Amino acid sequence: MDSPDAPALYTERLAPPASVHLVSLVLGGIVLLGVTPFTSPVLAALIGLLVAAASSAALVLSSPVVAVIRGGDPADGGAPDEPRLRAGGAVIPVGALGAAEVVDADGLQRLMRTDADARAHVCHRGWMSGAVRVPVTDPRDATPYWLVCTRRPAQLVAALGRRESQLESRRESWTLRRRTRSTRADRCPRRPAGCGGAPGSTWRT
Template sequence: MTSADAFRERLLPSAGVHLLSVLAGGAGALAGSYWGGWAAVTVGVVAAVLVSAGLSLTAPVVSVVPTGDPADGAPADAPRLSAGDAVIPLDALGAAEEVDAEGIRRLLGPEADARAYVCHRSWVRSAVRFEVTDERDATPYWLVCTRRPAQLIAATGRREAGA
């Protein structure tokens, strides 16, 4: 296997998603208006900031850690894919497939496998589906949302399915 290129992406919400914060702030202001104007403004601003911060702070990180980085306790020669809180060695992954928004909908709906690992955020409209080839792992595949699917596939050193 060729050495993997480093890849790191935090699945932060887009600016449009942060409009939910404004709606939450408006709802908070409406609720706080019972106690007066200053309370309404204060509650609205606090609600908007909390929702925006919550969306940003809980955004998962997708990364490919190449060889030579034993910082998280893994052997220095074991490159791995990390998506959210889960980590898998690249040796346990098979073919990769770029998935568009419609494919994500299918893989999370009618074609879903309950054993699959999914790192998904609704504001990310593309993903990569990695086949898991480790016989000891009951997980059939990983579905990892990313805004840069081709770069993620390249960083793992995998071939795209059907290529």
């Protein structure tokens, strides 16, 4: 599991919009009408309000959280400080993912219906109209892609894109170290008898 204290590069709860909470009010009204014959109107109204509030709270608390966090458990195959994408209860290192793409409402409908892949990991809620599709590039993982709903697809793609900048920075640092070692080695090329060391060794200042 990822650490609960890991800093988040991006976080979003896929909570329902206000229109969905009307269902909770309707449910509370039904309960109110149902208990009114058996109790006082005040108590019936209180029960109805409690049911409506509890229903709305359940909708919000059960909504999945989408996040890009920095660092996590190496058991998932990623480095300890490598960013992870978390969608609901699933977590994957971003190093195992390809380039993310924004999916509009029409594309989301297709991916959920005609173009759906049963092997894909999907984090979806019916009230969401946008998503991000991220291919899985790890050959050990049979999941073809992650489809994650979001209200802020551009920001989620940007958070995932930071991984590319980090990898590029690491590659540049590695290249610089290689050049530095090569420069030092060129100061004294290999000699048959070595340079003050064992035969074939490289002398260094």
